[in-house]
Amino acid sequence: MSLKNNLKYIATPSRIIITGLILLAVIHIIQLFAFQISMEIERNWLSKSKQKRQSPINNLTKEEKELEGIRNLAKKFMPDGTVLLVKVGNPGRRMYFHYDNNNKIDDNATTTIYDKDCKLLWEGKYKDKPYSYLQWPQSIHDMGRMDRLDGYRMIAPELSRSLEIPVFKNGKMAEMWRYNWERQYFEGYAVGGGKIGFVGAEGFSESASQTVKLGDVKCFTAWSRQDNASTEILIMTENRFYEFDFGNKQFDMLYETSDSHINPDMIAWTNWRSPKYAHDLETVEYRPTIQFQTSDRKQHLLLKDPQEVFSFEVPQDWQAPYVQMTSTNKGIFALNIGSSRWLPKKHMGSNEKIKQWYEDQKTKPVRSWNNLYKIDPSGSVELINHFEWTTSNTRIHYPFSDESFSGKVHKYANSVSPLAYRLPAKLWQMSQQQTAQGRRRYIVKLARSLNMVFPGNITICMMISAVMVLFVVLHSWSRRTSWARFIGWIVFTAAFNLAGLLTYLALKHTTVIKCGDCGKRRGLEIENCIRCDSPLPIPQPRQTDLILHS
Amino acid sequence: MKMLALIRKEMREILPWVLLAAIVFASVGAFVTKMEMEHSRYSWNSNQIKAGETINVYHLFHYSVLTINGAWLFGTSLAMGIVLGIRQFWIPFFTKTWQFELHRSVSRSTILLAKMLTAIICFAMSVGLIWVALYLYASREGVFPIPPSFRNFMEGWIFIGMGLLVYLSISLTALTRARWYTTKIFGPLFATLVIFRTITQVNLYWAFGVLAVGMALLLCQVAYTFLNREF
Numbered sequence: 001m002s003l004k005n006n007l008k009y010i011a012t013p014s015r016i017i018i019t020g021l022i023l024l025a026v027i028h029i030i031q032l033f034a035f036q037i038s039m040e041i042e043r044n045w046l047s048k049s050k051q052k053r054q055s056p057i058n059n060l061t062k063e064e065k066e067l068e069g070i071r072n073l074a075k076k077f078m079p080d081g082t083v084l085l086v087k088v089g090n091p092g093r094r095m096y097f098h099y100d101n102n103n104k105i106d107d108n109a110t111t112t113i114y115d116k117d118c119k120l121l122w123e124g125k126y127k128d129k130p131y132s133y134l135q136w137p138q139s140i141h142d143m144g145r146m147d148r149l150d151g152y153r154m155i156a157p158e159l160s161r162s163l164e165i166p167v168f169k170n171g172k173m174a175e176m177w178r179y180n181w182e183r184q185y186f187e188g189y190a191v192g193g194g195k196i197g198f199v200g201a202e203g204f205s206e207s208a209s210q211t212v213k214l215g216d217v218k219c220f221t222a223w224s225r226q227d228n229a230s231t232e233i234l235i236m237t238e239n240r241f242y243e244f245d246f247g248n249k250q251f252d253m254l255y256e257t258s259d260s261h262i263n264p265d266m267i268a269w270t271n272w273r274s275p276k277y278a279h280d281l282e283t284v285e286y287r288p289t290i291q292f293q294t295s296d297r298k299q300h301l302l303l304k305d306p307q308e309v310f311s312f313e314v315p316q317d318w319q320a321p322y323v324q325m326t327s328t329n330k331g332i333f334a335l336n337i338g339s340s341r342w343l344p345k346k347h348m349g350s351n352e353k354i355k356q357w358y359e360d361q362k363t364k365p366v367r368s369w370n371n372l373y374k375i376d377p378s379g380s381v382e383l384i385n386h387f388e389w390t391t392s393n394t395r396i397h398y399p400f401s402d403e404s405f406s407g408k409v410h411k412y413a414n415s416v417s418p419l420a421y422r423l424p425a426k427l428w429q430m431s432q433q434q435t436a437q438g439r440r441r442y443i444v445k446l447a448r449s450l451n452m453v454f455p456g457n458i459t460i461c462m463m464i465s466a467v468m469v470l471f472v473v474l475h476s477w478s479r480r481t482s483w484a485r486f487i488g489w490i491v492f493t494a495a496f497n498l499a500g501l502l503t504y505l506a507l508k509h510t511t512v513i514k515c516g517d518c519g520k521r522r523g524l525e526i527e528n529c530i531r532c533d534s535p536l537p538i539p540q541p542r543q544t545d546l547i548l549h550s
Numbered sequence: 551m552k553m554l555a556l557i558r559k560e561m562r563e564i565l566p567w568v569l570l571a572a573i574v575f576a577s578v579g580a581f582v583t584k585m586e587m588e589h590s591r592y593s594w595n596s597n598q599i600k601a602g603e604t605i606n607v608y609h610l611f612h613y614s615v616l617t618i619n620g621a622w623l624f625g626t627s628l629a630m631g632i633v634l635g636i637r638q639f640w641i642p643f644f645t646k647t648w649q650f651e652l653h654r655s656v657s658r659s660t661i662l663l664a665k666m667l668t669a670i671i672c673f674a675m676s677v678g679l680i681w682v683a684l685y686l687y688a689s690r691e692g693v694f695p696i697p698p699s700f701r702n703f704m705e706g707w708i709f710i711g712m713g714l715l716v717y718l719s720i721s722l723t724a725l726t727r728a729r730w731y732t733t734k735i736f737g738p739l740f741a742t743l744v745i746f747r748t749i750t751q752v753n754l755y756w757a758f759g760v761l762a763v764g765m766a767l768l769l770c771q772v773a774y775t776f777l778n779r780e781f
Contacts, residue, residue: 019733144610152611154749162701165610180701223605224605
């Protein structure tokens with residue numbers, strides 16, 4: 001068979017793929033535009049008046065509002081379990097702590113401390129406070145998450161950016177360590193010179209062949225040393241923590257796990273980089289700590305002085321996904337918080353149950369609690385104090401409301417999305433994952449990017465799809481060339497909904513004529529009529545033809 | 551011999567455009583490289599990192615010294631793809647020279663192959679060689695404090711591949727007999743989708759893969775249309 005004939009079997013499907021992809025992209029863009037415009041309309045014109053009417057806080061007296069405000073302050077525990085309600089910062093601000101650019105609390109910030117019954121105990125500057133309550137590791141705000149830094153790594157027209165760690169000597173840059181994304185290790189260059197070495201999972205080496213991959217970097221943070229401005233970097237991969245000091249060529253693998261993954265969403269630290277960053281070193285001393293969680297629901301503390309790892313399995317009845325832990329000279333403490341406003345796990349997975357639960361919560365007061373535990377080195381837990389408080393009903397918003405204007409637009413606009421999206425149900429479950437590892441990360445990213453156009457209401461989607469299929473049946477009945485193609489287009493349109501119909505019309509809207517024998521409509525893509533098998537009509541010979549044939 | 555003659559004929563027709571692209575890219579590239587050499591002496595001084603301070607991680611991501619050249623390479627490749635596609639497949643419709651070109655003692659597939667090979671050679675010779683030269687020069691010791699990474703060099707070749715993709719899409723648009731308001735514009739639209747998808751990749755292998763799949767789909771269409779349509 002010739003190339004011309006062979007190509008038909010590749011060219012026809014590729015044509016359908018190209019046309020289908022373009023039309024699908026156009027439809028999704030229009031859907032997203034419609035949804036964004038509806039959200040703007042709702043935000044600017046429709047929702048403001050409704051929110052004022054529904055807010056129950058407006059029903060409280062001035063004194064009650066003030067008491068509510070105090071009840072909602074940060075809860076701080078002393079090592080003996082005493083509860084303090086603390087506000088740091090300017091009046092009226094909802095943030096509980098003031099941090100400067102280096103993540104350090106402002107010593108002169110106004111601080112107000114109440115007891116658990118909302119009686120004022122003390123007010124003054126933060127540095128003068130008389131109470132040394134427990135401080136918890138702070139989330140590493142300046143940690144670079146690789147999934148959020150993808151924009152720097154994209155192959156954009158201005159080329160991707162490199163992760164480069166400089167090393168200074170005598171005020172000038174002497175070395176640069178660049179991370180090789182493909183090979184997963186650092187390459188070192190001397191300024192003006194050549195390569196000086198490599199850094200991998202086993203530390204510094206002089207050749208690439210001796211360098212072991214670090215693994216897929218998930219997040220990292222960097223700081224310069226107090227003494228000589230050498231740069232240190234803390235790197236987290238799927239299952240390891242590394243710390244490098246590039247200036248002094250020091251390397252440390254702080255932690256490794258083989259049977260679980262480190263969760264990059266839940267990393268916090270205290271006093272790790274240098275004493276300058278210690279939060280509160282009065283009567284309570286804090287060991288340098290990095291707190292993190294692994295996928296098996298265990299909390300871990302990486303500790304220095306001496307270096308060790310403390311692991312703790314979180315009890316199933318602890319509500320919060322995040323547990324705060326700190327290691328002090330008075331022991332290891334854990335804080336677990338809870339609220340009646342947090343969606344119970346048993347309702348997850350069912351939109352109807354979630355909606356009903358939110359409706360029930362609208363009329364109930366909010367009950368919250370903080371539990372302070374002490375954990376001994378063997379892992380046993382002792383409850384030191386359980387503190388509970390109730391506040392009036394604040395606004396609760398059902399996040400998936402399909403009764404709002406934008407919710408309705410979203411529901412109906414997504415009804416023309418392909419039904420085929422619903423087939424890989426597991427794909428959509430994966431899109432709800434907060435973290436994914438390895439290759440699954442790319443699938444989760446794909447699922448999240450399609451989440452906005454997922455056909456939520458299956459009934460409406462199937463009804464629209466049925467109408468499209470009916471149209472295709474009527475249109476292609478007279479144009480059909482074979483049963484396989486006819487059924488194939490019907491299945492394609494059913495699976496891809498509007499995109500399928502438009503693709504069919506773009507490729508198959510051909511001319512039809514009346515068959516000379518049976519009188520019914522037929523297409524021109526095949527020689528014989530599909531119904532009576534008669535050939536195409538032959539034009540009558542003209543005068544010129546008679547001369548040639550005679 | 552016939553293939554060589556066809557290639558020579560194609561080269562004669564498109565040589566002015568190829569030379570123009572090469573001259574523009576080479577001169578801009580040389581000028582920009584010189585400016586980057588001057589600028590890089592003053593970047594990354596120690597005032598940017600203070601002792602005992604946290605480093606903003608976003609400040610650790612640096613543009614390559616070939617950044618501006620990369621942007622020019624991207625633009626030049628796309629422009630070359632458009633021009634070559636128009637010159638090879640569209641202009642013969644206006645000059646009505648398709649019949650002259652096709653009614654020869656060579657098969658249509660040979661003619662198509664000669665056009666494609668010529669386009670690939672032109673891309674390689676004009677922008678490809680200059681990109682290699684720029685990278686090799688920038689990698690020499692002493693030219694820049696830190697040489698550019700090999701990844702940036704490969705990204706340049708991805709841009710050249712995008713130029714070929716655009717060339718195929720313009721060729722398909724020229725050859726298809728559909729109307730503009732139906733599927734005639736779908737070639738460039740598909741190329742746009744593929745370029746957008748390639749640009750958003752962070753992994754080089756995936757980027758090459760997406761580009762290769764896009765080029766394969768368009769190449770099938772171009773070949774099928776060219777071999778089957780009536781001119």
